Amino acid sequence: MSETALIKVEEFTSIMQNAPATLQRNQQSVEGSTNAGQALLDTIEAAGGLNDELDASVAIYIERIKKTQKNMEERRKPITQLFDHVRKTFTTLENTIDPKDATSIPGKLITMRNQYAKQKLEAEKKRQAEALRRQNIENEKVTYKASLEMAISKHFNDYFNSKSGVLSQIWESLNYSNFAEKAKMIREWSLIYPAEHYKMFRDTISTYYIDPVTKASIQTELSTGKYESLAQQYKFDMEDLRQSFIDRLPSRQKEIMEIEALRKVNEQEAAKKEQERREREDRERKQRELEASQEQAKQKASATAAAQVSQMNNLFEVSAATVAPTPVKAKVTEKIQILHPAGILEIYQMWWVNEGQSLPIDELEKIHKKMITFCEKKANKDDEHIKSSYVQYVEDVKAK
Numbered sequence: 208m209s210e211t212a213l214i215k216v217e218e219f220t221s222i223m224q225n226a227p228a229t230l231q232r233n234q235q236s237v238e239g240s241t242n243a244g245q246a247l248l249d250t251i252e253a254a255g256g257l258n259d260e261l262d263a264s265v266a267i268y269i270e271r272i273k274k275t276q277k278n279m280e281e282r283r284k285p286i287t288q289l290f291d292h293v294r295k296t297f298t299t300l301e302n303t304i305d306p307k308d309a310t311s312i313p314g315k316l317i318t319m320r321n322q323y324a325k326q327k328l329e330a331e332k333k334r335q336a337e338a339l340r341r342q343n344i345e346n347e348k349v350t351y352k353a354s355l356e357m358a359i360s361k362h363f364n365d366y367f368n369s370k371s372g373v374l375s376q377i378w379e380s381l382n383y384s385n386f387a388e389k390a391k392m393i394r395e396w397s398l399i400y401p402a403e404h405y406k407m408f409r410d411t412i413s414t415y416y417i418d419p420v421t422k423a424s425i426q427t428e429l430s431t432g433k434y435e436s437l438a439q440q441y442k443f444d445m446e447d448l449r450q451s452f453i454d455r456l457p458s459r460q461k462e463i464m465e466i467e468a469l470r471k472v473n474e475q476e477a478a479k480k481e482q483e484r485r486e487r488e489d490r491e492r493k494q495r496e497l498e499a500s501q502e503q504a505k506q507k508a509s510a511t512a513a514a515q516v517s518q519m520n521n522l523f524e525v526s527a528a529t530v531a532p533t534p535v536k537a538k539v540t541e542k543i544q545i546l547h548p549a550g551i552l553e554i555y556q557m558w559w560v561n562e563g564q565s566l567p568i569d570e571l572e573k574i575h576k577k578m579i580t581f582c583e584k585k586a587n588k589d590d591e592h593i594k595s596s597y598v599q600y601v602e603d604v605k606a607k
Contacts, residue, residue: 219289247265247268362404363440366404371445371448381459386460394453398449402434
């Protein structure tokens with residue numbers, strides 16, 4: 208008979224007809240055993256406890272109880288086995304279409320759906336990772352280009368500031384004895400930005416996402432016409448500074464001559480005038496440096512803003528190019544996979560800190576029953592005990 212086949216009607220009827228009588232006999236057995244046992248308890252209580260004679264009577268009683276219990280079990284087995292068979296028949300039928308059973312057809316279909324959802328989820332993760340990678344590359348291309356441009360500008364500005372500082376020093380060093388020589392140097396001051404200095408620039412900017420080929424391409428793009436542009440800027444700014452000094456040479460010469468003439472009659476007053484001139488020149492120099500610094504900061508801010516706008520545009524472009532397909536309808540839960548036995552300790556530690564330590568003793572004993580049993584075996588078999596103020600061993604004595 209198959210697992211799903213019900214028991215024959217005749218057999219079922221016969222067993223169920225005998226069930227009341229079987230139950231009555233078992234009830235009578237229990238009643239008789241209970242009365243006999245209570246009589247023994249009363250006798251022991253009256254005697255003030257067990258003695259050898261009463262202990263022997265109890266041992267005989269226990270043996271009879273075991274036989275009675277066995278007879279009761281034999282009588283009820285056909286009935287309970289019938290119920291078990293009926294229950295198993297129904298549950299087997301239910302399990303045949305149970306979605307939780309991976310071997311059932313619904314279970315297989317659910318497994319296929321889960322695998323498909325997992326594939327779609329993994330594909331979506333890859334799509335998002337690729338979109339993020341592309342976005343990171345595009346963003347780094349923008350930031351690298353902006354950083355490279357600012358680095359070249361700094362390389363150029365440092366040189367310009369150095370040369371303009373020398374020209375300013377020449378202007379400030381003008382005096383009665385060297386005026387002709389220094390004035391000639393100012394008028395003939397070079398307006399050419401040396402190509403040799405431009406070629407000395409070295410790229411020290413680190414990148415993470417873009418490859419050397421892409422970096423080289425950006426460098427080529429940025430360097431095209433860059434020297435010519437910087438040379439023109441150098442000529443314009445340096446000529447403006449030089450001309451501002453040239454335009455003031457006559458007044459400066461006149462001032463120097465007046466101070467020199469004054470020195471011949473009043474050394475102290477001449478020194479005062481010279482000091483005033485130097486202070487004025489110092490203020491003018493600081494003002495020029497401030498304006499140059501502000502202009503460079505303005506250029507840097509402009510480059511940063513342009514880079515941010517470009518990054519935002521890249522974000523929109525990448526998002527548009529990687530529009531997500533139909534969203535994956537799936538419930539994602541994380542399952543622990545233990546890679547090493549030591550992982551059990553880490554899991555236990557998390558459980559103990561967050562839940563275990565707050566549970567009552569009886570519940571903890573149920574959870575750790577297998578471990579407690581192992582430790583009891585070690586104590587009884589190998590005489591190996593846990594030495595702790597939190598654990599005690601209690602003797603459990605049973606009569607044979």
